[in-house]
Amino acid sequence: MKKFVFAALVAAFSASSLASKDNVRFVAVDDSLFSNICVVAAQEGVIAARKVAPREFNESIRCNGQTINTFARQYTKADSAPIAYKFVLADERPESMLCKQAVSEGVESLGLTRGELDNIFCNGVRLTTFAKAYQAN
Secondary structure, eight states: OHHHHHHHHHHHHHHHHHOOGGGOOOOOSSSOHHHHHHHHHHHHOHHHHHHHOTTTOOTTOEETTEEHHHHHHHHSOTTSOOOOOOOOOSSOOHHHHHHHHHHHHOGGGGOOOHHHHHTOEETTEEHHHHHHHHSOO
C-alpha cells in the first residue's frame, strides 16, 4: 500500500511539473465580481480587468494571495505583440483633450499639480492611471 501511495504522489508531482502557462485554465471559485476580475486579469491582463468594473477596480486587489499586477504578469504572455491604441476625441471638452495629451506626450506635459490631476478622469479612470496604462512603452 505504501508503494502505491508513493507512486501516485510521484506521478502527480511529475504531471504537475509538466504543466505550463499555455495550458492553464482559470475558473472563478465563486461568482463574485473580484473573482471575475482576477480571471480576466490572468487571461487578458490588468487593463482588461480594469474594464470589468472600473469603479471597484484598484491596485490592491489580491488574486490567489498576490497583487493583481503580479498575478496577471505571471500568466499573460510576455512575448505577445504590443497593442497599439489610436485615441480619438469623443468631444471637444478640455478634459478629453487633457486625457489625449497625457497619453501622447506624458502627464508632465500638462503642467498640472498633483491635486489637479487627481480630479480629472478619463473613461472613468484617474488621468494618471489612464495615461500610464495606454502610453507606448
